[in-house]
Amino acid sequence: MIVSIVGIGLLGGSLALSLREKYPKMTILGVDKSVVHQKIAVAKGIVDRVVTLDEAIELSELVVLATPVDMITTILTEVLDKIPAGRTVIDFGSTKEQICAVANTHPKRDQFVAVHPMAGTENSGPGAAFRELLPGQHCIICDREKSRADSVALVEALLRDIGMKIHYMTPAEHDLHLAYVSHLSHVSSFALGLTVLEKEKDEKAIFRMAGTGFSSTVRLAKSSPQMWAPIFNQNKANVSRALGDYIEYLKKFKAAIDSEELDSSLEYMTRANDIRRILDGIEKK
Amino acid sequence: MIVSIVGIGLLGGSLALSLREKYPKMTILGVDKSVVHQKIAVAKGIVDRVVTLDEAIELSELVVLATPVDMITTILTEVLDKIPAGRTVIDFGSTKEQICAVANTHPKRDQFVAVHPMAGTENSGPGAAFRELLPGQHCIICDREKSRADSVALVEALLRDIGMKIHYMTPAEHDLHLAYVSHLSHVSSFALGLTVLEKEKDEKAIFRMAGTGFSSTVRLAKSSPQMWAPIFNQNKANVSRALGDYIEYLKKFKAAIDSEELDSSLEYMTRANDIRRILDGIEKK
Numbered sequence: 175m176i177v178s179i180v181g182i183g184l185l186g187g188s189l190a191l192s193l194r195e196k197y198p199k200m201t202i203l204g205v206d207k208s209v210v211h212q213k214i215a216v217a218k219g220i221v222d223r224v225v226t227l228d229e230a231i232e233l234s235e236l237v238v239l240a241t242p243v244d245m246i247t248t249i250l251t252e253v254l255d256k257i258p259a260g261r262t263v264i265d266f267g268s269t270k271e272q273i274c275a276v277a278n279t280h281p282k283r284d285q286f287v288a289v290h291p292m293a294g295t296e297n298s299g300p301g302a303a304f305r306e307l308l309p310g311q312h313c314i315i316c317d318r319e320k321s322r323a324d325s326v327a328l329v330e331a332l333l334r335d336i337g338m339k340i341h342y343m344t345p346a347e348h349d350l351h352l353a354y355v356s357h358l359s360h361v362s363s364f365a366l367g368l369t370v371l372e373k374e375k376d377e378k379a380i381f382r383m384a385g386t387g388f389s390s391t392v393r394l395a396k397s398s399p400q401m402w403a404p405i406f407n408q409n410k411a412n413v414s415r416a417l418g419d420y421i422e423y424l425k426k427f428k429a430a431i432d433s434e435e436l437d438s439s440l441e442y443m444t445r446a447n448d449i450r451r452i453l454d455g456i457e458k459k
Numbered sequence: 460m461i462v463s464i465v466g467i468g469l470l471g472g473s474l475a476l477s478l479r480e481k482y483p484k485m486t487i488l489g490v491d492k493s494v495v496h497q498k499i500a501v502a503k504g505i506v507d508r509v510v511t512l513d514e515a516i517e518l519s520e521l522v523v524l525a526t527p528v529d530m531i532t533t534i535l536t537e538v539l540d541k542i543p544a545g546r547t548v549i550d551f552g553s554t555k556e557q558i559c560a561v562a563n564t565h566p567k568r569d570q571f572v573a574v575h576p577m578a579g580t581e582n583s584g585p586g587a588a589f590r591e592l593l594p595g596q597h598c599i600i601c602d603r604e605k606s607r608a609d610s611v612a613l614v615e616a617l618l619r620d621i622g623m624k625i626h627y628m629t630p631a632e633h634d635l636h637l638a639y640v641s642h643l644s645h646v647s648s649f650a651l652g653l654t655v656l657e658k659e660k661d662e663k664a665i666f667r668m669a670g671t672g673f674s675s676t677v678r679l680a681k682s683s684p685q686m687w688a689p690i691f692n693q694n695k696a697n698v699s700r701a702l703g704d705y706i707e708y709l710k711k712f713k714a715a716i717d718s719e720e721l722d723s724s725l726e727y728m729t730r731a732n733d734i735r736r737i738l739d740g741i742e743k744k
Contacts, residue, residue, distance in 0.1 A: 294670070364731040367731035367733070447684065
């Protein structure tokens, strides 16, 4: 079987490394506009060789679109236009409504499966890819009933084989949920990084005292702008609402601090402590 | 030598465990208003025995105030009133201006050393204490010149012996810096927890997709409200300013997302990426 990875980054590269381990005879082709990524992907053994998008579509049983989401919506139509009958294309985008909307207008919609593997780090590119990223993690498939049964069966078999746990939801559910449990965390971290870096201009030694609590909350500010700008754009309505909610809570908290309403501060924090229940669940996953 | 820990929590308990390892003959006494904490502290071998505050002051070469900061400002005067000549009291508070202001009004100011060990986790109480918490971490001493030389020498010797790296600054510098690199991260996390927990009321399955990025940014929301409410209160002006800066960046980011100004989003994130330089430094510490 030949599988192509379009966009050989953290996610696409890690998928390839997981597949290689399970299927030593699988041929994995790579498509990437960055020559550096191409070279690293071959040198690291992520892909057998680099091909053009047209070659990938022509040769592969399965084409995996693992680029930034704006690129996915741009090339998905072209891939579906050219894909031979019986073959499958999936995407790995962190948004699903716009990508599925593009797919839904295409006569070959049923050869597409919308997939989101819930895994990542703040690093990007094929150099950051590692075999252990996806196994054990959750994976969302959206609008499963719109894809042909054979395509779904192939995709689910591969994902389960590399150890992913599959869940189903609509694109709208997916994008709403992700806004709160992923996209908001990223905006929060980016803004925190900006705030403290701005202060550093006046107070050079400010980071001398930064410790693990700070690094934990600001870690995601290292994430790739090129990946995240299109995600925020495609999930604009949900991210904007989540951010609005967040800003309101921060304002309330600030008001409680400003007016020394310790009871309000205590109540906010005690309610927030309930997050322990959630985090224990995540760690047990 | 006899040392007393007043407030046998994460920080005070971890100090005691580090001291025990270095000084097997040291006697460590504990003062805590919680009977549960008293019992755990004795059972865990953190303290040799539990005493009253008066006994601790009478018996100890060194009294360590490791309670929440509102309690430190409340009892510091009493401790200085009662402390015999030649003995030393230090605090471990996460704020320094108000605590040092209280000390500065006291005739025995020079028997007090203002100390902030830069370490912690989101957990609290003597059960969370562990010997490895303080070694290797930074420790700030404020207004060193206002303390008697013998007290400073004793405190620095103990802190260095357990592996802490000592820095000096004024209380005002300390509180400003901490607002940005610690206190703000905590408010940010508490508010993030509140935002998502509120959404969970309508969307029960929302956390199914939460992963490591989310848990990293929201981890500090597990922190103790009883510890943090007085910190925010004592460092109100700095925390409020930092929070105000943060809210402004979030609003700008939201505006860029709402109006689909991808260039602005990209620019904010690219600037925030510079945090990598800082985080690499923290990890190397």
